Amino acid sequence: DKSDDNFIIYDCLDDDPVFDPYEELMLSKANLVLAVSQKLMDKFRDKHPNLLLLPCGVDTEHYLAKGQPVPPEMQEIRARTDVILGFSGAFFQGWVDIGLLYKVAESRPNWQLVIVGNSYGWDFSGAPANISYLGTRPYQVLPSYVRCFDVGLVPFQDNRIARGAGPVKIYEYLAAGLPVISRRLPFVEGLNPPLVYAYDTVEDCISAIESALADEKDHGETARKLRADFVANCTWDCRMDLLFAEIRKLTSLEI
Structure with missing residues (x-):
């Protein structure tokens, strides 16, 4: 069930071989895939329709x-x-x-x-x-x-x-x-x-x-x-703005 009530995000932070046996399952279940790097974006480009490049952020203060x-x-x-x-x-x-x-x-x-x-x-x-x-x-x-x-x-x-x-x-x-x-x-x-x-x-x-x-x-x-x-453009707030905008685009959720 990929309804708004069961919106699943696969957040991929590493290209670790230990994930390989589970990757196909995670991609099939996810509504949205987050990639921490362009390298991971390229890896998933033909494997999922909804991808978002979301690098790490920082608390600048x-x-x-x-x-x-x-x-x-x-x-x-x-x-x-x-x-x-x-x-x-x-x-x-x-x-x-x-x-x-x-x-x-x-x-x-x-x-x-x-x-x-x-x-x-x-x-x-x-x-x-x-x-x-x-x-x-x-x-x-x-x-x-x-x-x-x-x-x-x-x-x-x-x-x-x-x-x-x-x-x-x-x-x-x-x-x-x-x-x-x-x-x-x-x-x-x-x-x-x-x-x-x-x-x-x-x-x-x-x-x-x-x-x-x-x-x-x-x-x-x-x-x-x-x-x-x-x-200043790499804060966690900036990253979350990108994520929330993508979720709003894919769902009717108000966040």
């Missing part, structure tokens, strides 16, 4: 971190370096290119790499000395950590899941005023400096970081305004 003090551990790290590379989120070994991060850290021992989030059991005991794993932090105070970074990292592997992704951390970093350093994957197509600095190799990654740092030094105020202007 939250990431301004107004009134949040600088965490003591970030003060300590800042005292040791002029450059903090930051990663926030799930440090999942199926996603993150850990080898690349270690090589970047080893190549630039004067930089500090800070990781905030669930490590999913990864053992950092063998990590370079300039990598600091802080563990998980409550969402309420996460912006106070992110805003201490000089750049925000999206160091994903190049695999099926990553190619179909639409990482929320991109919008969170930008909302915090940071330049984003990301592997060159479909989700950053069309996003250029000073928003995103893309790379393909370890050497590219280091160059991208250095370019972002130089741009911040020379044009920081202009760059931060461009990032703020961009994420």
Whole structure:
């Protein structure tokens, strides 16, 4: 029954092989399919009549971190370096290119790499000395950590899941005023400096970081305004407006 009373939305956030056995069933039951990335839109284009590209959003006010003090551990790290590379989120070994991060850290021992989030059991005991794993932090105070970074990292592997992704951390970093350093994957197509600095190799990654740092030094105020202007159209409210408009188009529901 696909009446308004039984309107079903299939919200696809990842192109994960674990979903493959269930995908045909989910598509057949859904009235509307949401795709978090253009890659997923392309995947579903011939499989369902009602598709909506709905990327992740961000609470821009939250990431301004107004009134949040600088965490003591970030003060300590800042005292040791002029450059903090930051990663926030799930440090999942199926996603993150850990080898690349270690090589970047080893190549630039004067930089500090800070990781905030669930490590999913990864053992950092063998990590370079300039990598600091802080563990998980409550969402309420996460912006106070992110805003201490000089750049925000999206160091994903190049695999099926990553190619179909639409990482929320991109919008969170930008909302915090940071330049984003990301592997060159479909989700950053069309996003250029000073928003995103893309790379393909370890050497590219280091160059991208250095370019972002130089741009911040020379044009920081202009760059931060461009990032703020961009994420102003990427809030969760903006995303929900798109979703509600699509539901109204397909149903008689008043939302």
